[in-house]
Amino acid sequence: MSDRRTTPATDRIALSRLRGEVDRPEYTEGETARVVVPLAELLAGIDGARDRQLNFGADVTVIERRDGWAFVQAARDGYCGWMAEGDLTVEMPEITHRIAVPAAHIYPEPHMKSRETGWLSLNARLSVAETREGFARLTSGDWVPLQAVSGSFADDPVMAAESLLGTPYLWGGNSRNGIDCSGLVQAALHACGMACPGDADLQEAAFAPVDEIRRGDLLFWPGHVAIACGDGQMVHATAWAMRVIHEDIDSAIARIDAAGYGPFTGARRPGGVSLSL
The missing domain is CATH 3.90.1720.10 (endopeptidase domain like (from Nostoc punctiforme))
Incomplete structure (x- = not known):
């Protein structure tokens, strides 16, 4: 029996590569998308229990969209589940950096005294458009402190x-x-x-x-x-x-x-x- 956590198929639709292995009424090549909120819940069912979470910038393959929900498979680990459709974007700018500290605030401007608008966690994936005054501007227009970002991985x-x-x-x-x-x-x-x-x-x-x-x-x-x-x-x-x-x-x-x-x-x-x- 296949493991639902890693099987990219709903009761209606499966990824095309599963044709012949999983019997579904429809098959799809899927649609690439990216998490656009600081933290997205990955659920066992529509509005169901949490299985895992996906951090900002995580790439997914969307297999089905239904009533404001999307069934996805995470690119990095293959985990499948339902998430709020509004937590995704189809805009895919190049990833250049990651959050390399436990957490960092998001700011509306490159100034640490401005009121933060959110936060990002370790391993959030970033598309940095420019750096200025000790901050990195993301393609979304948000700013994060340069001390929090890295263009490479850690080693320990x-x-x-x-x-x-x-x-x-x-x-x-x-x-x-x-x-x-x-x-x-x-x-x-x-x-x-x-x-x-x-x-x-x-x-x-x-x-x-x-x-x-x-x-x-x-x-x-x-x-x-x-x-x-x-x-x-x-x-x-x-x-x-x-x-x-x-x-x-x-x-x-x-x-x-x-x-x-x-x-x-x-x-x-x-x-x-x-x-x-």
């Missing part, structure tokens, strides 16, 4: 994850506003240009197992994932603390097992496909 997923320490735990969250365990792992790897699925079980299936844990390895339990920091420590987003924390690996293994959430299932080392900005 652990440091990227640790930059989000204290972020509130949020089921399905993918931003500084709220994040869950798999969202934290994906954010850390994406910050370093490394492809990564959206959910813990998909992440565990995607990467090769290792016997000896080293810094940057992913640590798995049933339904949970953390990142090894070295020196016996890990960083993770946990409902136990309702935020992103450091924790001793051995203590976490014992605590999670004692709570009845299942045994430690091992470590895996991320790597493979590289992303473009």
